[in-house]
Amino acid sequence: MTEVRGFFPPRTATGRSSLVPAPPWHYSGDLLTVEYRTHPDRVGELLPEPLEPAASDPGAVALIWADWQSCGESGAELLDPVRAQYKECFAVVRCAYRGRTYSRCVYIWVDKDFAIARGTHQGYPKKLGSIQMTRPHPFGPAPRIEAGAAFGATLAAADRRLAEAVVTLREPSAGNGFVNAHPMAHHRTLPAVDGKGLALDELIESGAAAFEGGLAWAGDAELRLFDAPTEELASLAVEEPIGAYYRQVGVVWNGGTLLERGVMD
Numbered sequence: 001m002t003e004v005r006g007f008f009p010p011r012t013a014t015g016r017s018s019l020v021p022a023p024p025w026h027y028s029g030d031l032l033t034v035e036y037r038t039h040p041d042r043v044g045e046l047l048p049e050p051l052e053p054a055a056s057d058p059g060a061v062a063l064i065w066a067d068w069q070s071c072g073e074s075g076a077e078l079l080d081p082v083r084a085q086y087k088e089c090f091a092v093v094r095c096a097y098r099g100r101t102y103s104r105c106v107y108i109w110v111d112k113d114f115a116i117a118r119g120t121h122q123g124y125p126k127k128l129g130s131i132q133m134t135r136p137h138p139f140g141p142a143p144r145i146e147a148g149a150a151f152g153a154t155l156a157a158a159d160r161r162l163a164e165a166v167v168t169l170r171e172p173s174a175g176n177g178f179v180n181a182h183p184m185a186h187h188r189t190l191p192a193v194d195g196k197g198l199a200l201d202e203l204i205e206s207g208a209a210a211f212e213g214g215l216a217w218a219g220d221a222e223l224r225l226f227d228a229p230t231e232e233l234a235s236l237a238v239e240e241p242i243g244a245y246y247r248q249v250g251v252v253w254n255g256g257t258l259l260e261r262g263v264m265d
Contacts, residue, residue, distance in 0.1 A: 008117050019117040021072030024209060024254035029068040031249060032133055032153050034165050034221040035177045035242035036061055042235050043093045046106045048264060050203070051185060054094035054101050061236050062092040062179035063163060063223065065133045065153040070115075086112035087131035089155040089163065090124070091233060092180045097259065102185035102205070107233050109157050122253070123186025123204055129157035145217060147171060151246060160228040165221055167244040173218035176245035183207040186256075189264060203263045206256030216247040 004011040006018030040059040047053065054060075069084050071077040077084035090108035094101055109129025110116060119126035133153040136145050143149035147169055155163040175181070183205050190200035221244035225234040 008121070020114050020121075021074070024073055024252050025070060025118060026072070026075070027068050027070045027249075027251045027253070029066050029249060029251075030133070030135070031176060031245070031247050032065040032151055032165070032167055033177050033180070033245040033247075034063045034167065034223050035179055035244070036063075036221075036223065036238045037240040037242060038236045039239060042237070043095075043106075046093065047095050047104070048187065050260065050263060051095045051097055051102075051104070054096050057094065059239070060094055060179050060242065062177055063089065063165070064092065064180060065089045065131060065155070065165075067133055067135065083114070086110055086115045087133065088115060088126075089129065089131045089153070091236060093236075094179055094182065095185060097185055097203075101182050103180050103182040104185050106236075107231075109155060109162075121188075122206060122256070123184075123188045123202075127157060129155060129162075131155055145169070145215075145246065155233075158228065158230060160231070161226050162228055162231055162233050163223070163225050165223045165244075167219050167221045167246065169217045169219040169246060171218055173216040173245060176213075176216040176247040177243065184256075185259070187264060198264060201262050201264050202258055203260045204256040205259055206253070208251045209254040210250075210252040212250045214248040216245055219244045219246065 002013050005015030007022040008019045010017045037059045044053045067087050088110040090105050092103050092105050095104050105124050108124050108126050110126050116126045134151040149169045151167045153165045188202040189198050192199040227234045
């Protein structure tokens with residue numbers, strides 16, 4: 001019998017075809033974050049048991065655009081950029097588990113298959129989409145990272161635009177928001193092949209194994225969400241703006257912690 005290798009399918013004798021390498025996974029990226037409040041009931045209906053709404057500000061939402069370079073431990077992907085670069089847009093809310101506040105990604109779109117594979121392992125509900133965002137640059141017409149700079153961002157999926165934003169930087173900030181500032185509480189699930197329940201059913205906690213970040217900038221945002229036949233992001237309707245942020249970060253992800261099994265049976 002041949003021993004097959006690879007962290008993620010397809011597994012082969014060499015493991016070279018695996019869609020993603022084993023963690024740790026390293027990320028360098030630009031984040032554009034828009035925070036706002038929606039009706040708390042719209043957040044609550046996205047929180048399966050045993051999660052509950054956050055005790056404070058239960059309707060807070062962060063919609064985050066990110067332009068990433070990523071790699072495994074060897075860093076080889078950085079010299080083969082098609083394997084390293086991708087963009088994503090994701091909606092984060094806050095929740096509570098046994099009295100502790102967590103962040104939770106409820107919707108997320110990415111533009112590369114390897115990012116979907118990593119999300120499957122991490123419990124992120126990733127789907128394919130088209131994500132665009134303005135990149136800063138010190139020369140030419142691109143915005144500098146400074147007061148008054150304006151950044152645009154769009155999200156589309158299945159030929160429909162789902163969100164668009166314009167963020168205008170105002171001043172340096174101590175951080176880039178509070179909604180996505182907690183450990184993540186995610187479910188990892190896989191339906192059983194016979195259709196009877198779930199073969200994988202875990203509630204996990206995860207977060208950055210290491211983090212570094214540049215100076216954050218706060219700003220003001222114009223955000224619009226759009227309905228689509230197979231998407232529900234617009235149900236998290238903007239009722240009150242909170243703020244907007246731009247920050248460049250470096251993150252390492254290296255696994256999580258099991259909180260409960262069998263939570264969605």
